[in-house]
Amino acid sequence: MKGEKQAAFYQSVLNSFDKAAALTDLPKGLLSQIRECNAVYQMRFPVKINNQFQVIEAYRVQHSQHRTPTKGGIRFSSQVNQEEVMALASLMTFKCALVDVPFGGAKGGVKISPRKYTEVQLEKITRRYTTELIRKNFIGAALDVPAPDYGTGAREMAWIFDTYNTFKIGDIDSLACVTGKPITQGGIRGRTEATGRGVYYGLRELLNQADEMEAVGLTTGISGKRLVIQGLGNVGSYTATISQNEGGAIIVGVSELEGTIYNPDGMDIDKLIKYRKENGTMIGFPGSKKLEDRDGWVSLDCDVLVPAALESQIHKGNAGSIKAKIIAEAANGPVSDDAEDILRDKGIIVLPDMYLNAGGVTVSYFEWLKNLSHMRFGRMEKRFNQNTYSSLVDLVEKTTGKVIGKRERQVVARGADEVDLVRSGLEETMITAYYQIKDVKSRRKRVHDYRSAAFIAALNKIGSDYLNMGIFP
Incomplete structure (x- = not known):
């Protein structure tokens, strides 16, 4: 019954795609390429749990590599199966395109119920799963970048990074192999929310x-x-x-x-x-x-x-x-x-x-950029901006003869912290994407709902990427 539910979910995604694709002017061959998952990695690996070996079922799906790296979370759930992961990877492709995040879509899943395992056991499973991804080149800052999803969080992402870093000694960009990490390990403020x-x-x-x-x-x-x-x-x-x-x-x-x-x-x-x-x-x-x-x-x-x-x-x-x-x-x-x-x-x-729900991948993108630049956001400009704003306040006080209170000065003259910049970038992203969707919905007579409009907006961007590659004439 659960498998049927996930299969229906994947079919639902395909149905929505087909409905929107019929309203575009993109070539049929191109649409067929965008519709299908590029790579599906199904794995089984043993992990010793309570002195007995347990075979774990897991997946990593890369839906589209029109842009690299591919990007998508890893979920730990007893309901994980191939169809569900394929559906989620497909949605990630369209989600990234819609909010102008330069990734292809991917998704991962490990078929376990996290509540049934201790922290030590979960760490074993996570590290072994990461090892399998490394073996097949399904993880890396320029290849495929996982993130948290249902049943996972910063802790699991820290284990993934540490495992990757152990295998990839000397990789200067290893921090960018996964996002959603703890702040102390290259994460970004504002990612959890x-x-x-x-x-x-x-x-x-x-x-x-x-x-x-x-x-x-x-x-x-x-x-x-x-x-x-x-x-x-x-x-x-x-x-x-x-x-x-x-x-x-x-x-x-x-x-x-x-x-x-x-x-x-x-x-x-x-x-x-x-x-x-x-x-x-x-x-x-x-x-x-x-x-x-x-x-x-x-x-x-x-x-x-x-x-x-x-x-x-x-x-x-x-x-x-x-x-x-x-x-x-x-x-x-x-x-x-x-x-x-x-x-x-x-x-x-x-x-x-x-x-x-594209906020997660948007801020993951910010974290990825932070890791590649090897510098936290705001470090270069915060104090400069704060001093500039403070000088402006001094000028206003001198010109008007009025004194601004200490608390008001702190509000007006403070420079932006990392979390301020992250929230500002996320807000701009979500507002811009909304109006792109609404523009499609209002200009196309046969588009009456936001889902179709969002698919069309995303498809046009993905199609443009493929056409610019020269693959489809």
Whole structure:
């Protein structure tokens, strides 16, 4: 059953591609090349667990090498299979093209449930997986650059880097072989929050569009909008906290493994995350009501539904019950292909994953550039800018005869830290990409949804790259 679900996910990606491809002017042969995965590495390797050898199933898929290196996360999940990894690698290609990150798409997966292993055992598995990638030249700063995904994080990326560095002695750019690393090991500030912050920037931009909001009966702006978050992992938690604390959104519902809770008046997401950490569950959070059906999050009354967990969570069987005006795809492939027509007929806007969760790969790109330049962002210019701004403040004080307070001076005259530059670059990326998608949607009469528009925008860029290579006349 699980394998069928992943196969359906891959087919859903292909269906979306075919639908968008039919609306482009690119040659059929070129479209066929873009559609298929270039390389699929399926591996089995033994790892000694509890004095017994266990054979681990794992994958690395490179979807497109029209630009190198290829880029994509590694997920640890008991549900990993080849079709799922192929689907995710395909989405990475279009995602990178859409936000103008110069990578081809890739993805990796290790078929394990991380909860069933100790830290030492997970390290063994991660290092052995990395060794397999090294053997086949499926990892390297100029070849293929992994990153965190579902079930992995900075810890695993540190193990990958250390393993690679052990084999590749003398490689001056070895730090750039993987992104999402700890700050102390070449990581970049702002990477942990990147995907969730990107979701916030993209959603905020959509909500600022008067024409789009009028069509669904909402006022403009994110402030006061009621959000339901499905999945309180890295992406869901940062999306919720940033939307609440910086945008003024109201979190009315949250769904996780232990169930779904709801409060129509809103819940403080910071307190909820703290409560869950202390108690091991969200259930019982003051002021909230637990739904009898954990999957009831789909039909909760809200303005924006944010699926931030796994693929195919919204499908033909439950799409008709959705009350939200907007679905913000924070996860990869949370809306199945067979649900799209139902949602479109209901007038629901779907902001697609290949755009909305591109914050992670965007900031991974910044980390890769930082590693290749061997210098953290802001080191050269921060103090210069700070001194320049301070001199301007002095000039204003001298000219006007008024004194600016110490706190105000610190705000006005401070130079940008690395995290400030990362957030600024991410915001610019998400805003620019949104208007590229909207331009396609508004100018092409047969394009009525954001997903098709995003695919077309990405396909045109990828097609241009291939045509400029001279491979396709």
